Amino acid sequence: MPSRQRLWPIHVILAVGAAAMVAPFLWQLITSLQTTGETTSVPPHFLPSWQWSNYSQVFHDTKFAQQFLNSVSQTVIRVLAQVLFCSMAAYAFARLRFPGRNALFMLMLAVLMVPSQVYLLPQYQLVQNMGLLNTLAGVVLPGLFSAFGTFMLRQFFMSLPNEVEEAARLDGAGTFRIFWSVMLPLAKPGLISMGVLTVLWSWNDLLWPLVVVNDDSKMPLTVGLSTLQGEHLTEYPLLMAGSLLASLPMILVFLAAQRRITEGIALTGTK
């Protein structure tokens, strides 16, 4: 590691970069506390007049609380389903032998390789035929299953030592028992990484809910924001307050689970 003196130019560059990363959020916060009049003044008001009422107006003008709940339920359901379905399949792909395993694994990877536009329209028609447009079930359905999550967990299961598993087998434990009470607890770091990435993806997902929901009491926050923007195109304080409230939960999740997220990404990024 270079000496202390040679480090300061590095810190300067990194700090400038960090400022560029954070500045938009600060400006979002400042604008959210301005009056609409203040937003159109030149030079800008860096010290806002603390219009906290912008925040209450977000709740008043949109079904923000309901949409927040929709986002939460959509995310919780998808994460629980993905953790369950993906971990079972991942374990089977990593540790069990059965005919056709490699072919099925390749078939799953094919899903990862095509862009989402390819399955979006048929997915929409399927959900429409099931009568699930404008319902929570319709929003969550395709996202209950994830080829990406399964791939990631399989990599994780393959990295685990097999001694414990062998010992459990010698003790007479069956396959599911070994998976459930031996391997799942061992895979906890991987499950958490995958779960947190799913939370992020589900919370921020825009395109799918945008096409299946148009009832504003059924939509998640992402779609709610696009509606808010459509109705209040230039009321920036209101838009900034809404967008800040909508992204805040994920920023908190990230701060709490920082290590898991970065480890999860690093896990997918290494071949």
Place this chain on the structure above:
Amino acid sequence: MSATESTPVAAGRATGARPGPERGPGSPGTRPVAGRRPRFSKAHMKEWAWGYAMIAPLFVGLFLFYLWPIVQSAYFSFTSWGAFGGQQWVGFQNYSSFLSDPQLPRAAWNTVKYALIILAGIPVSIVFAALMNQVSGKYASLYRVLYFLPVVSMPAAVAMVWRWLYNGDYGLINYLLSLIGIHGPHWVSDDRYTIWAMGLVGIWSSLGYNMIIFAAGLKNIPRQYYEASSLDGAGRVRQFFSITLPLLSPSIFFVSVLSVIGGLQMFDMVLMMLGKTNPALAGSKTIAYLFYEDAFVTGNQGLAAAIAVVLTLVLLALTAIQFRLQKRWVHYA
């Protein structure tokens, strides 16, 4: 600190490197090699049954919502929807109307331009990851948090914030530019600038993600290489180009492939940062935006399916080319 903190990652890397799910004899999950049983023993059948049972829930969902829809889309692209819902086989008509769509050249160019801007952001994230690798643990984790904020923030919200920052008359960016005597353009309502504006946001929001991947790659480079080259008199810049870059090439390759795939599918910023009533929208559409319009706004599903198929073929071809070219520049240790 790094030794304990990155254990699961390092472990994943070790096995993840082995291609495919094939395993040698005596590997995890199978019985000891010595006692190989006949092919159709009871134990084998039981393992098969469990294997199928455990992948079944996932595969039912993947089949219904992903695999079968892929087949359907391919079929749809050769059909046309009648006014009353009937489908008609129309051959390559959707493809020819997509290829002769007057919007196509501009949309294709916008898409490529956006992807190229995103690719140009990769060297920036390499430099920042390399710099972050030089500072000690607690500073590094502070920087990591700050650089990662844009990655976790809701893209719809981020697009709204940037639309405000880019505002031609009252935006913060043009105000700051005016301080140094530059009269900034209308970034998001003039189609000469929109793709650049969106590209910059694309780089801004993926920088932290790319840095994490590069940081993991950098940790893998043995310190001895640097020590040995220092003894030979190589400076830091020389080391960066002759040790860091070549050994980081697998990560660079991974990030480039992801960036091309993601960049060519960009859609949400056009919708959220420009908006449907924007005068610059017509000149700022991307291929994925054309798909969205045909599929869900104008209801031209056959044409939308054809766009999706073409996009898929282009992405697969580009990925294949990248994999072919990687032999020339990617060094696997």
